[in-house]
Each structure stands twice: as C-alpha cells, then as structure tokens.
Amino acid sequence: DVVMTQSPLSLPVTLGQPASVSCRSSQSLVHNDGNTYLNWFQQRPGQSPRRLIYKVSNRDSGVPDRFSGSGSGTDFTLKISRVEAEDVGIYYCMQHTHWPHTFGQGTKLEIK
Amino acid sequence: EVQLVESGGGLVQPGGSLRLSCAASGFTLSNYWMWWLRQTPGKGLEWVANIKPDGSKTLYVDSVRGRFTISRDNGKNSLYLQMNSLRPEDTAMYYCVKDGGLTWGQGTLVTVSS
Numbered sequence: 001d002v003v004m005t006q007s008p009l010s011l012p013v014t015l016g017q018p019a020s021v022s023c024r025s026s027q028s029l030v031h032n033d034g035n036t037y038l039n040w041f042q043q044r045p046g047q048s049p050r051r052l053i054y055k056v057s058n059r060d061s062g063v064p065d066r067f068s069g070s071g072s073g074t075d076f077t078l079k080i081s082r083v084e085a086e087d088v089g090i091y092y093c094m095q096h097t098h099w100p101h102t103f104g105q106g107t108k109l110e111i112k
Numbered sequence: 113e114v115q116l117v118e119s120g121g122g123l124v125q126p127g128g129s130l131r132l133s134c135a136a137s138g139f140t141l142s143n144y145w146m147w148w149l150r151q152t153p154g155k156g157l158e159w160v161a162n163i164k165p166d167g168s169k170t171l172y173v174d175s176v177r178g179r180f181t182i183s184r185d186n187g188k189n190s191l192y193l194q195m196n197s198l199r200p201e202d203t204a205m206y207y208c209v210k211d212g213g214l215t216w217g218q219g220t221l222v223t224v225s226s
Contacts, residue, residue, distance in 0.1 A: 048216040100173045101159040
C-alpha cells in the first residue's frame, strides 16, 4: 500500500500568518493516464471531511483562494496564505492513484 | 443540492452483521464510482470499498475483503455496504463518498462490542 506521511502533525499558527502542510508518498502518484490523484481535505470539529484541493492544485468551488496546493511525484504541499479562525481543524492528504486509496495521518491546525 | 445521507449504523455484537445504506440526491448516481470510507480516532481515515458506476467492479481494503460487500441500486439512487462477521476493530464512523471525495455524507456510527 502507498504510505502517505504528513508533517507536521500539529500546527499552531497565529491568526493572519501563513501555514504549510507537507505530504509525502511512498511511491509516485502519477497515474497511467498522466494525472496525479492527490487531494487535500479539511475536517472541522464535529463535521465530515470537506475536499479543498483535487489533483494536486485544483481548488474546489467555494474554497477561499488563500488555500493552495502544489507538488509533484511524491512530494506535495498545502499552503494557507493567511490563517483565519475558521481554518481550525484537521487537514488530510489522500491519494487515489493506487489501490487501496490511502490517507495521511492528519495535521491538526490550531490558533496560537 | 448534491447530498448523501447514510443510515443503518448501530451497536452490534462481534460476529454480527449490519447493512449500511446511503441515499443519494442532486446528481445521477449511475454516472459515478462510489466509495465507502471509515474513520476512527486511532486509525484516522481509511478507505473501505469502491464500486463502479454500473456495479460490475468492486474493490476492497484487505481488512474487510470477504466480510463486507458493497453494492448499489442506481434506480433507487442508493449505495449499500453489507457488513458480516463484524469485529471490534470495525468500530468506526462510516461515510458514503462520491468519487473523488468532493461529496461526503454525515456518516453513520458502527460500534462492535459485546
């Protein structure tokens, strides 16, 4: 199985400051069709996960533009340009290039 | 509005069975692969099973293969997960998810305990 490793696991951030989450996969996430199926999810307390980013860098509708995704191959990053209070929660990367689909451990973002 | 609503969770003894259902609305179910995922405090998020739009292909994580069966009824806009021979480690919140992860249900809690 593809192992997804996130860092850091805990991310205390001051309001208005940037934040960054790293996600590394144990093998390349480039699919035979040329796409890289790496998504980022946000899970606020008490809620279901919500997709923020799909295929590495595509922001979903309604997601603020302060969220961005980047990376390639086995190394990916989620960036928040200026953290707001509503961004508190756990962030997960997930790959669905390979079976079984696998998730990172999650990164808990909190406000300092 | 695209919506997924799970039901069927509950408390069951080890070795028992449950059938989860997921009612889809706001989109044409028959056009999409569908997933079941689960989440526990200890193991985080785990993919459980996928099913092709016409139901002709299914995939499972190793830990549930042979015990769980994913199925669908496109005419009823519904997805199912039949869970047999349940184990305490199957205790989790189970989510129905539209292909790609854009849409999730609210989840249904399964507790396996004597």
